[in-house]
Amino acid sequence: AAWTLLCGGVGSIGFGIAVIKGNWLAAKAGGHAVRLSLLAAAGWIMLLLVCLGAGNAALAVFPKPPSESAQSRTAAPAGAPNVILCAIDALRADVLKAWNPAAPTNTPALDALTRDAVVYRQAFAGSTWTKPSFATMFTGRHPHDHGAVSKTSAIRPGLTTLAGCLQEAGWHTAGFSNNPNTLALFGFDAGFDTYTDLKPNPLPGATPGATRLSLYQLIRKVFLTIEGKLRGGRIRITDFYQPAENITDIALKWCDTERPADRPFYLYLHYMDTHDPFMDHKRPGTGYARARMERPDPEKYRDAMFNAYCSEVEYLDRHLDRLFQGLRQRGLYDNTLIIFVSDHGEEFYDHGGWWHGQTVYHELAHVPLALKLPGNRHAGVQVQGIARLVDLMPTVLRACGLDETLGAITDLPGRSLIDAEGLPTADHEPAFTEVDFEGNRMQAVRNATHTLIRANPDNPRGVLPEELYDRQRDPAEKHNLAQSGELEGILQPMRETLDAILRGAPVVIPKNDSGEPVGPPQAPMDSTVQEQMRALGYL
Structure with a gap:
């Protein structure tokens, strides 16, 4: 652990010096700040990665193995696919x-x-x-x-x-x-x-243990930013x-x-x-x-x-x-x-x-x-x-x-x-779709011909509290008929279907000592997961 901290400290200090010195040299050279800073910083990052690789034993203490479940207790049916x-x-x-x-x-x-x-x-x-x-x-x-x-x-x-x-x-x-x-x-x-x-893909030389360190995520983010600029902004999908x-x-x-x-x-x-x-x-x-x-x-x-x-x-x-x-x-x-x-x-x-x-x-x-x-x-x-x-x-x-x-x-x-x-x-059972994402809380029920959508007021996407679509005439769901007043015979049964689905959750949700429902378990995300989520636009 001490070796890891030493490598990280030396590399981080060196990276900071490289950026400052690169900017100073650039000013002396007439404004080529980005080029000199990036090259200097990239060199220091590569040095730090070598240090991380050398300190593998300290970084990869307990790599997480694939999840293991209990072995099967019975034989599958004959000819099972x-x-x-x-x-x-x-x-x-x-x-x-x-x-x-x-x-x-x-x-x-x-x-x-x-x-x-x-x-x-x-x-x-x-x-x-x-x-x-x-x-x-x-x-x-x-x-x-x-x-x-x-x-x-x-x-x-x-x-x-x-x-x-x-x-x-x-x-x-x-x-x-x-x-x-x-x-x-x-x-x-x-x-x-x-x-x-x-x-x-991890950075060159990084072990599975290293990739779970906050320091590694900082290094990776800086490295990919710099290297991406050197590549002219071209995207590499394995990032x-x-x-x-x-x-x-x-x-x-x-x-x-x-x-x-x-x-x-x-x-x-x-x-x-x-x-x-x-x-x-x-x-x-x-x-x-x-x-x-x-x-x-x-x-x-x-x-x-x-x-x-x-x-x-x-x-x-x-x-x-x-x-x-x-x-x-x-x-x-x-x-x-x-x-x-x-x-x-x-x-x-x-x-x-x-x-x-x-x-x-x-x-x-x-x-x-x-x-x-x-x-x-x-x-x-x-x-x-x-x-x-x-x-x-x-x-x-x-x-x-x-x-x-x-x-x-x-x-x-x-x-x-x-x-x-x-x-x-x-x-021909109705299809039910729901979402609770970034302030948009919506449910939809679809039968063979129509779609009913219900949304929370003032949602960021501007979906109305209730929308109805005739998919036979409007398969792309562009023309809202909920306020037309002509389809109440279709609208009311679909409202009842949607309400019944929401009421009918069969799982017995656990309750606390006060008898209040306990929400689903929460899984705190470490820096590795957060960075992957951020790259895909989820954070």
């Missing part, structure tokens, strides 16, 4: 041809997958930002039920999870998180035998998350080296490429990040950002092709249930805003969902009814032959998207 949750962050349904024939992207791998799969054309997320939506997929519960609804809240402990059910039934469960909102810190590792929190190329490599390596030979597996893969920064793959290094441009000028940036987003979709498709081909080469594709899904969409000024999490409109709530069933059963079937991400957990349990397990969980709000005879279905 593998399961892969292939989750894509912030992917709009309307940029894929299976959901929009006029989509502007070329995605041959996903086109082929959807020909092998059942496609649910009207699937809706439980929330419109990452943490609550993934928690809904993992637990089969609405956000107000599972509790992971804020930037610091975690999944309520003790909830039954999809991973836990599969683990208990004999599956080996492994997960690779790639977004700070789905860290083990927030309870997402429950039920996994191994759970790996993937992080942005934010691991790209599709790396996720596919990790998945295939896991299949080769860690996949158990004696039982089926459940593998969670998190692809982040359609989350900002949106990289323009036709112009390497050019990207658009929320942390750098919270409110872009739509006249200047809308088309450029959307085109970059579409190039991310095509880049993703190339590496999903490698994943699917790799599964075929290993003899795993046929007997694997592949769930292709997004947690939410992305807004490109559709309703006067950007990014995600701030509204519950169609561009954010509508998500792609396709189930490639074992043996490619029902390949090419398109289901038109309402599907919901809260339905994924019961659907997977049924597809895996675990009807008894599913029947024992009596309080799940979702319904299986496969009926008792194994046929694809969507039972």
Whole structure:
């Protein structure tokens, strides 16, 4: 520890001297302050990194291992399929041809997958930002039920999870998180035998232990700022998350080296490429990040950002092709249930805003969902009814032959998207979406034809307290009919449905000694998590 402090102190003092001296030399040289200061500071930072590397023993005292859960106590059913949750962050349904024939992207791998799969054309997320939506997929519960609804809240402990059910039934469960909102810190590792929190690339020479130090985060921030300027502001995506190329490599390596030979597996893969920064793959290094441009000028940036987003979709498709081909080469594709899904969409000024999490409109709530069933059963079937991400957990349990397990969980709000005879279905239950993010508190309920939205007064996005849309005539939800006075026969039943969903949270929420409900657990974020959140625009 003393060596670490010494290295950090010497490096920090040296860095300060370098900046001051660089500015003084620049003044003498006629105003080239930035160039001389940056070069001097970069040299000192590299020296400090060497010191950190030399002091690895002091820095990496207790590297956090992947979460370990209890080993399976039973054998999986004979012929049980593998399961892969292939989750894509912030992917709009309307940029894929299976959901929009006029989509502007070329995605041959996903086109082929959807020909092998059942496609649910009207699937809706439980929330419109990452943490609550993934928690809904993992637990089969609405956000107000599972509790992971804020930037610091975690999944309520003790909830039954999809991973836990599969683990208990004999599956080996492994997960690779790639977004700070789905860290083990927030309870997402429950039920996994191994759970790996993937992080942005560390600085050269830094150990896992070093990356958890506040000093390291300060050094990293300064280093990336300086190095970024030396690179002319070009974005390097591994400073934010691991790209599709790396996720596919990790998945295939896991299949080769860690996949158990004696039982089926459940593998969670998190692809982040359609989350900002949106990289323009036709112009390497050019990207658009929320942390750098919270409110872009739509006249200047809308088309450029959307085109970059579409190039991310095509880049993703190339590496999903490698994943699917790799599964075929290993003899795993046929007997694997592949769930292709997004947690939410992305807004490109559709309703006067950007990014995600701030509204519950169609561009954010509508998500792609396709189930490639074992043996490619029902390949090419398109289901038109309402599907919901809260339905994924019961659907997977049924597809895996675990009807008894599913029947024992009596309080799940979702319904299986496969009926008792194994046929694809969507039972027209209303879809419920909610968000509580950056002062925007909203709920939406969607039936087969209409959408009702309820919002808190004076929310930052300016959504009215009540809005109603006819999706048959207005699929983009642009023309509010709630105040027309002509649709009360539709509006009132939808109000009652929304109220019933909010009242019907089945989980028994713990109470304190005064009988007041206790909120979901809070997970304090260390400097590493805060910096990763900040880079992605969450802080």
